[in-house]
Amino acid sequence: MDLATYLVALDERIPPSKAASWDKVGLQVGDRGTTCDKVGVCHEVTNAVVGAAVEAGVDLLVAYHPLLFDPVTALVAGASPSGRAYALARAGIALHIVHTAWDVAPGGGADSLAEALALENLTSFGPEWGSETVKVVTFVPTENVDAVADALAGAGAGSVGHYTGAHFRVEGEGRFTPGPHADPTIGVPGVPESVPETRLEMIASKRVLGAVVTALVEAHPYEEPAYDIVAVSANAGFIGRRGSRTAPQPLDEFVALVDETLGTRSRVAGVGTKEISSVAVVPGSGGSFAAAVAGSVDVLVTGDINHHTAQAALSRGTAIVDTGHAPSERPGMKSLLRAVGELGCDTIDLTTINTNPWRE
CATH class of the missing domain: 3.40.1390.30 (NIF3 (NGG1p interacting factor 3)-like)
Incomplete structure (x- = not known):
């Protein structure tokens, strides 16, 4: 191919x-x-x-x-x-x-690390915000909304993970008065007009915004389409997984399992006899996400943890198993x-x- x-x-x-x-x-x-x-x-x-x-x-x-x-x-x-x-x-x-696209994907890096350590009852944490995103909002005569939505999707708007063409619409009423030099699609200059319209919303990566706005203007029936471009943070993937072990075990035994599974020799912060039931994992460098789980799990398994992050986690009752960067991704x-x-x-x-x- x-x-x-x-x-x-x-x-x-x-x-x-x-x-x-x-x-x-x-x-x-x-x-x-x-x-x-x-x-x-x-x-x-x-x-x-x-x-x-x-x-x-x-x-x-x-x-x-x-x-x-x-x-x-x-x-x-x-x-x-x-x-x-x-x-x-x-x-x-x-x-x-x-x-990181693979880290957060279903069955990707985070899920695979959790599965390798036999974690159950998984939940996610640690949002990884994607590229700059905007929400495109426009108001279209209801009879034309399908054509405009299709045009925006064709230009790259409405992509959310594995879904394309995702959008929201709600019906309402648009009101305007064409000016003396206007050439309105609906109505006549100087006369107030009321039109059944649909509010159409779609998100888009900022890198395709130019193409999306061009498609909107070309597909919209109005001489002067009204539209808003709003910066948003949306649809993050999650790089961490939190779960439980079938049976509690001492930290030292858990570390031995981690090292055997990942083929590494981990650095460990925590008392070896501490009972481990709840576990959080982050593939790669997980130090920036340690605060999100410290105190809520018994141990965090990740790589590249520094001194101060480990101390902070220990002070809140969470042990650290630093497998190294690459081993946590295996x-x-x-x-x-x-x-x-x-x-x-x-x-x-x-x-x-x-x-x-x-x-x-």
Whole structure:
């Protein structure tokens, strides 16, 4: 199939709109017009991964961690992120990033970590707010509202996770008086007019706002459509999961299970005999979400916890198991490989290449 078609299917499974606003997800290298028959999946784009991808002859590399986080001013061969991007481009390999979009997705990084640790009765926490979002509000003659809604959806409005064309409408009455130089679709200049109208609301990413407003004006029957653009925070994905263990166990025993499951040696803050029943997990760097669960669970399992965050959690009765950044993401890599494999192309497993910079 062509790459554009494949990426549509991939985005339907892992909506990029759910990624954190600071994240760099989506296509970072490549041409959507090329073919895509073989797809590699990796945790992070290291030199070893690039070499393996080239040797395997993949057309697309789906990576969890972004390769290019900072602005790039030159693509020159070498061991830098931009050098690896150059190597992929030279080999004709496209690169697509999923990162926090995968963390929050159903069956993604957070769910996979919770499942690996056999947590039950799951609830979510830790909203990851997506890219800048606006709500587009307009007022349309009721008989024309379907056409306007379809036009906005076609321009990219109304996408909410796995749903497209999502909108709200309510009927009302629009009133206006055309001016002497107006050319009204309904009514005549100088005469007050009343029209059955429908208020139509749809959200849109700010990056497609220009296209959405253009579609609105073109599809709307009025000479001068009325519309509002309102900045909103909406439809966040959740990166954390909170659950319970089937039976309580001492912290030291729980840590042994975590380390065996994730293949790591965790740093631990807490008394080894503390009974563990309730557990919160965040794949990757979860320190910024520790305050959200401290005091409400017995232990938080995540990576990259600093001294002060651990002290604060302990003071509220929550132990910390810092597995390291990459180990906390490993269950999600197995699930990502399965998810990509279900999309139809020949799939190559590059997640087994160890990209963790720390000794374990």
